[in-house]
Amino acid sequence: MLKLFQVYDSPFPTRVRLLLLAKNIPHQIIEPPGFKWDGTPKGDYFEINPIGRVPALVLEDGRALPESEVICEYLEDAYPEPSLRPADPFERATMRLISRICDIYLVMAMVPLFNASGRPRKSWDPDRLAAAMAEIAKALAYLEEYIGTQGYAVGASLTQADGALVPQLVLASEWAPMVFGLDDPLPAFPKLSAYWTAIQTDPLAGQLIAETREGIRASRERAKARNG
Structure with missing residues (x-):
């Protein structure tokens, strides 16, 4: 199952969730540490996404992709139907x-x-x-x-x-x-x-x-x- 590391108050993971839901792709939502402005370090999350931002998508084979736009392009290519890219x-x-x-x-x-x-x-x-x-x-x-x-x-x-x-x-x-x-x-x-x-x-x-x-x-x- 795909794993989406994200937080709900950031606008960037939202576009990824849209594709996951629209394409009915099974996935797990994980909120990584360090994104609540409480001093908690991001810790091991840097091993998933060295950039240290959200979102990051971890594939079933363990490979990880950062950056929402890149993740969306991957999901469109890997799961082409239904497409959320206009045909024109x-x-x-x-x-x-x-x-x-x-x-x-x-x-x-x-x-x-x-x-x-x-x-x-x-x-x-x-x-x-x-x-x-x-x-x-x-x-x-x-x-x-x-x-x-x-x-x-x-x-x-x-x-x-x-x-x-x-x-x-x-x-x-x-x-x-x-x-x-x-x-x-x-x-x-x-x-x-x-x-x-x-x-x-x-x-x-x-x-x-x-x-x-x-x-x-x-x-x-x-x-x-x-x-x-």
Whole structure:
């Protein structure tokens, strides 16, 4: 059985879980040590993934793959049906483009917020928070240009792009405004807002969104206990 090393409050493993669920691939979820900001070392996890990040996928023969995008490409090649890559070459490229915007622009815009959330509230810099939210809005504007209009990120069915996008929209539209008391940036983008409403009605996407929300809730509770 495949083993997926991951945590639920990270957006990157979500796209891997989407493929595992959509393709009905038997797998085991393992949360490695060192990802709860409690000082616990990652220890033996470095033997599985020397990069030290999540996710990592361990195959039945013991070989391991890091990096979510690479894992998804492996799963598509090893388990081709049903495919979560569009058949049309341009749509397939758009799928990869949306994922790339999420990884390079949206998540990087949120890094200052991730860092601040791990520190006591009194240390937060309002100007830096506002600047981060402006960068998030800029990334969402990029996505607005390319997001699909049929209820999914690309085309009329789930693709890898949905797995990349949905956890990041939870973070950008729900987590960041809630934690830092800032305005939700999503309503300024009508196509992206319509997508967000529609994708939550898809059973698999809805499951991933619920898992992400619960992971974030648990992470916030740990942060409150740690910071007082």
